[in-house]
Every structure is written in C-alpha cells, then in structure tokens.
Amino acid sequence: MPLNRIDLSDINHPALLARMVHKLLGKQEGSVPVEDIAKALDISEVRLDRFDGFEGMLLTDTVRSTGCILANISKGHRRARFTVAHELGHFLMERHQLSATTGFTCSTRDMRESREGRQHLRQETQANQFAIELLAPDYLMEPFYSHDPDLRDAQHLMNSLDVSLEACVRRMVERRDEPLAAVWSHNGTVRYFAKGADFPFLNLSRGDRIPQTSAAHRAITNASPGFTQFVEADPHPWTGRSNLELYEQTRVANKGHAVTLLWAELPEDEEDGGLKELGIPGFR
Numbered sequence: 001m002p003l004n005r006i007d008l009s010d011i012n013h014p015a016l017l018a019r020m021v022h023k024l025l026g027k028q029e030g031s032v033p034v035e036d037i038a039k040a041l042d043i044s045e046v047r048l049d050r051f052d053g054f055e056g057m058l059l060t061d062t063v064r065s066t067g068c069i070l071a072n073i074s075k076g077h078r079r080a081r082f083t084v085a086h087e088l089g090h091f092l093m094e095r096h097q098l099s100a101t102t103g104f105t106c107s108t109r110d111m112r113e114s115r116e117g118r119q120h121l122r123q124e125t126q127a128n129q130f131a132i133e134l135l136a137p138d139y140l141m142e143p144f145y146s147h148d149p150d151l152r153d154a155q156h157l158m159n160s161l162d163v164s165l166e167a168c169v170r171r172m173v174e175r176r177d178e179p180l181a182a183v184w185s186h187n188g189t190v191r192y193f194a195k196g197a198d199f200p201f202l203n204l205s206r207g208d209r210i211p212q213t214s215a216a217h218r219a220i221t222n223a224s225p226g227f228t229q230f231v232e233a234d235p236h237p238w239t240g241r242s243n244l245e246l247y248e249q250t251r252v253a254n255k256g257h258a259v260t261l262l263w264a265e266l267p268e269d270e271e272d273g274g275l276k277e278l279g280i281p282g283f284r
Helices: 014-025 034-040 077-092 119-135 138-144 151-161 165-175 215-222 235-239
Strands: 043-049 056-060 067-072 103-106 180-186 189-195 231-233 245-252 257-265
Touching: 014 077, 014 119, 034 043, 034 077, 034 119, 043 077, 056 077, 067 077, 077 103, 077 119, 119 165, 138 151, 138 165, 151 165, 151 245, 165 180, 165 189, 165 257, 180 215, 215 245, 215 257, 235 245, 235 257
Parallel strands: 043 067
Antiparallel strands: 056 067, 056 103, 180 189, 180 257, 231 245, 245 257
C-alpha cells in the first residue's frame, strides 16, 4: 500500500489529512480498507473485540513511533470501523495531546463529538472529522446521490461504504448543496441533530418532542419501519420561522428510533448568505 507517514507530516487539518491519504492511496471501490491503511501508517496492531468502558483506545508514545488501536465491536462492525479511523486520526495529528501516558481513550460521547472548544473536545471533533472524510470521501459518495436529497441514498451509502447510517446521513447533510438538517429521535423525543452551514436555526433542544403537527410525528406514532416520502412541512415548529419553505422525510427504525431529514428553501435574500447572522448554531 503506497502510504508513508512522512508524506502526511505537518498536515494538521483533519479533512486535508484524510484527503491526502486518499490522494496517495489512489481511488478505491467499495468500502475503504481502514485497517490496512492504519497498518501501512505504522499502527502495529488493530484489535476489534468487546471492551467495557470505552469505544476506542490508541496505545502509543508521545512521539508516535508506533501504535496499537483497540476498537469496541459491541455496537457493530460499522461502528468499530469508524472507531479505528477515529483513533488513526489521533495518531496522525501530531498536535493532539495524549489523554494518558499510554495514549488516548475515547468514549461513546467522543465518537459523536462535533463541537470546537476545550482541548479534549477539539481533538475529538477533529478525529471524527478525519474519520468520516477517510471512510466516506466525496468521490465514493457522489455516485449514490439522487437528484434531490433522499434518506434512501444514505441507506445505499451505508451498504456500499460499510459505514453507519448515522455517519452517512451526517455526511450528506454536510456535503450536499441544499440547506439540510437531520434530527435523530427516540420515541418521538429529540436525541440530537446535525445541520448544514446554510440551514436556518433549528428551534429544538435535546429532550424536546418532535413537532406534533409534523409528518415525522405521524410516521413515528404509526411505528411502521421504513421511509416516508418528502412532504411539505410547516416551518415554524421546526425553525421558529414562517418565511421559508420546508420539506421533511423520515426513516422509522425499530425500537422507537427515527431520523428526520429537513430540506429548506430559503428566501431569495438569504440564498447568498445575506441573513446568515440569523442562523444560531444548534447544540452538538
């Protein structure tokens, strides 16, 4: 595998680092061979097993001479692949400070971290950014995009790239041109959300109920697993605004879990960023 850590030195931006790995590796087909990539970049062992108390661990020294990655398999193979990529990001980003004398230990919360802030949170955010850019590069995703956004695309990406549905939905929201947001819920209660840079403020917090006037609420209440079609939605319960068009689509899963994709059509004076100061960042 044509990879050498020397070619990656001094790259501290997580997305650029992952893109350079792909540039050196050349275009792939199907799922990205993350374990092989890690071993080619001086990770001596990748161990997937059931562990208590952590999702991932990187055992290394302060100079990153070599490393060993442990990934918890208890939440599935796809989650473990993301964990391997996450820990590889810690290993390659030389400015990351070890969380212990033996390396890094990462929790379930760290695997979803998307906030900038204190050193630890910033490092976890960057490791997640590296991981998703490595596992789901644009050139592998774009052939699966429909003309319009569709949660079914994320399902197809999940199967092709061997990455979790959540990661594929987040990646779609981030990378497609349309103003998109995704809301994950359990039994009709918001767990967390992700939104693209151009999507307006989401008038939701963790623990809020999904708007009861929404098609998402009806689909979740019906509890029939599968995908709904995109339908027009009242924007006010979702965004606190009435001066935009909003469409929603929901995938209902088992045991009360669901994800709702929101697609906004902004007023003309906002399409070029004219009123972006109104967009208040959401949690996570």
